[in-house]
Amino acid sequence: MQVVGGAAxxxxxxxxxxxxxxxxxxxxxxRSSTAERVADVLRRRITEGDLPPRTRLSEEQLTDVLHxxxxxxxxxxxxxxxxGLLIHVLHRGVFVRELDEADLGDLYRLRQTIECGALRxxxxxxxxxxxxxxxxxxxxxxxxxxxxxxxxxxSNMRFHxxxxxxxxxxxxxxxxxxxxxxLRLAFHGVASPRRLHEPYVARNRELLDLVAGxxxxxxxxxxxxxxxxxxxxxxxxxxxxxx
Amino acid sequence: MQVVGGAAxxxxxxxxxxxxxxxxxxxxxxRSSTAERVADVLRRRITEGDLPPRTRLSEEQLTDVLHxxxxxxxxxxxxxxxxGLLIHVLHRGVFVRELDEADLGDLYRLRQTIECGALRxxxxxxxxxxxxxxxxxxxxxxxxxxxxxxxxxxSNMRFHxxxxxxxxxxxxxxxxxxxxxxLRLAFHGVASPRRLHEPYVARNRELLDLVAGxxxxxxxxxxxxxxxxxxxxxxxxxxxxxx
DNA sequence: GCATATTTGTCCGTATGTATA
DNA sequence: CTATACATACGGACAAATATG
Numbered sequence: 001m002q003v004v005g006g007a008a009x010x011x012x013x014x015x016x017x018x019x020x021x022x023x024x025x026x027x028x029x030x031r032s033s034t035a036e037r038v039a040d041v042l043r044r045r046i047t048e049g050d051l052p053p054r055t056r057l058s059e060e061q062l063t064d065v066l067h068x069x070x071x072x073x074x075x076x077x078x079x080x081x082x083x084g085l086l087i088h089v090l091h092r093g094v095f096v097r098e099l100d101e102a103d104l105g106d107l108y109r110l111r112q113t114i115e116c117g118a119l120r121x122x123x124x125x126x127x128x129x130x131x132x133x134x135x136x137x138x139x140x141x142x143x144x145x146x147x148x149x150x151x152x153x154x155s156n157m158r159f160h161x162x163x164x165x166x167x168x169x170x171x172x173x174x175x176x177x178x179x180x181x182x183l184r185l186a187f188h189g190v191a192s193p194r195r196l197h198e199p200y201v202a203r204n205r206e207l208l209d210l211v212a213g214x215x216x217x218x219x220x221x222x223x224x225x226x227x228x229x230x231x232x233x234x235x236x237x238x239x240x241x242x243x
Numbered sequence: 244m245q246v247v248g249g250a251a252x253x254x255x256x257x258x259x260x261x262x263x264x265x266x267x268x269x270x271x272x273x274r275s276s277t278a279e280r281v282a283d284v285l286r287r288r289i290t291e292g293d294l295p296p297r298t299r300l301s302e303e304q305l306t307d308v309l310h311x312x313x314x315x316x317x318x319x320x321x322x323x324x325x326x327g328l329l330i331h332v333l334h335r336g337v338f339v340r341e342l343d344e345a346d347l348g349d350l351y352r353l354r355q356t357i358e359c360g361a362l363r364x365x366x367x368x369x370x371x372x373x374x375x376x377x378x379x380x381x382x383x384x385x386x387x388x389x390x391x392x393x394x395x396x397x398s399n400m401r402f403h404x405x406x407x408x409x410x411x412x413x414x415x416x417x418x419x420x421x422x423x424x425x426l427r428l429a430f431h432g433v434a435s436p437r438r439l440h441e442p443y444v445a446r447n448r449e450l451l452d453l454v455a456g457x458x459x460x461x462x463x464x465x466x467x468x469x470x471x472x473x474x475x476x477x478x479x480x481x482x483x484x485x486x
Numbered sequence: 487g488c489a490t491a492t493t494t495g496t497c498c499g500t501a502t503g504t505a506t507a
Numbered sequence: 508c509t510a511t512a513c514a515t516a517c518g519g520a521c522a523a524a525t526a527t528g
Binding site for chain 2: 071074075078079082090106107109110112113114116117118121167169170171172175179
């Protein structure tokens with residue numbers, strides 16, 4: 001398919017390790033099946049907002065564009081459906097998911113248990129592991145100064161992903177990743193992304209300082225209120241969009 | 244396919260609501276696709292222990308037995324792979340997942356945050372909603388008196404599923420369901436299921452009484468220790484099996 | 487190490503069933 | 508009610524990778 005180009009066209013006897021590493025760095029993951037690469041493309045289009053909620057993904061149309069068979073495409077659909085980005089209506093096809101207010105409430109409640117639970121499970125975090133999160137905060141601050149609120153949102157979400165990752169639990173990471181991906185569905189198409197993201201830049205730094213100081217319980221309590229406020233803002237934003 | 248038989252053979256103009264309800268009750272859900280029904284069959288075989296971990300699921304073999312095409316079967320594989328019950332090795336096929344000790348530790352840590360988080364989020368649970376859980380406990384006690392430890396394990400897991408369901412969060416339910424399904428992979432093939440399940444029959448009742456009394460925080464704390472003990476037992480059991 | 491057989495990965499064409507105009 | 512469009516499911520085919528001798 002066109003995305004990976006002629007990477008594995010000619011039958012090299014052995015792909016050296018550095019090759020797959022480079023491919024991973026550039027984002028052209030080659031170790032995966034065609035279906036997963038198709039899913040990667042669609043996931044990006046969705047999370048970047050090119051495919052807004054309620055968009056129908058026609059099998060015929062996409063097989064033409066992506067140059068893959070319907071079977072392969074359907075496998076990609078399955079992947080994304082189970083990530084919550086698509087919904088599958090029997091005999092009607094797949095659509096980009098739209099989140100209603102109940103979904104948002106549910107999403108934030110689970111975020112609260114997952115993220116705060118991750119914080120509370122911490123013991124003696126190596127300060128070196130917080131460097132990435134300080135980078136995330138710095139990226140948010142820089143983007144905020146530029147007024148690039150979409151980028152602020154992106155690095156805020158990366159902050160939360162890295163926060164959960166401190167707990168070193170693969171399954172927790174996976175669940176958190178899915179929640180954050182779903183959340184992006186709600187962020188796109190909001191009238192004022194500034195109100196949605198700006199307040200949390202400073203709060204992220206405060207939170208991170210608490211973690212750096214080993215005050216995990218305090219951090220968890222702070223995060224609880226943080227998420228409640230965030231949900232309130234988000235609900236207000238989507239409500240104003242629908243009127 | 245043969246599993247659902249001739250449920251919706253003749254084209255009735257309108258299925259009355261009670262009909263689909265009955266179908267759901269009996270477990271012959273007809274609204275699903277063939278792939279999902281195939282996945283249901285395989286899921287049952289796996290969770291019941293008929294297909295032990297490391298078993299390879301041959302496409303050719305299963306298409307013969309289940310009378311479905313390879314494409315349909317592969318869609319079912321995809322579903323179960325994303326539930327964590329199968330692993331998919333590129334160009335080698337799918338295998339029933341085997342959990343190592345790290346998996347078990349990870350699983351229980353996430354269980355702890357999810358289940359205890361669900362308990363802590365409760366406020367004023369309607370006592371009527373606890374009836375199902377009291378039934379679960381009664382079923383465990385009855386099976387324990389019979390010495391049917393596998394059934395004890397089954398109703399214990401149902402207890403935990405219903406416990407999480409009290410929080411009324413669809414996503415939390417889904418995550419908890421997947422965790423419990425994965426857990427069953429580890430339970431089967433254990434030498435002494437009694438040690439694994441018996442101690443928790445009484446503890447389930449204690450826990451439930453705390454919930455009935457509105458002592459959610461106390462229940463959550465109790466559950467933490469409960470799960471730690473359970474993990475210790477489980478690790479000992481799988482270790483003794485591998486020697 | 488090599489050649490062969492087996493199995494999976496991918497794609498295509500088609501027939502059937504379902505939803506919507 | 509009919510017609511159209513589309514998803515569902517099937518079977519066959521070939522390529523690619525793996526396993527086996």
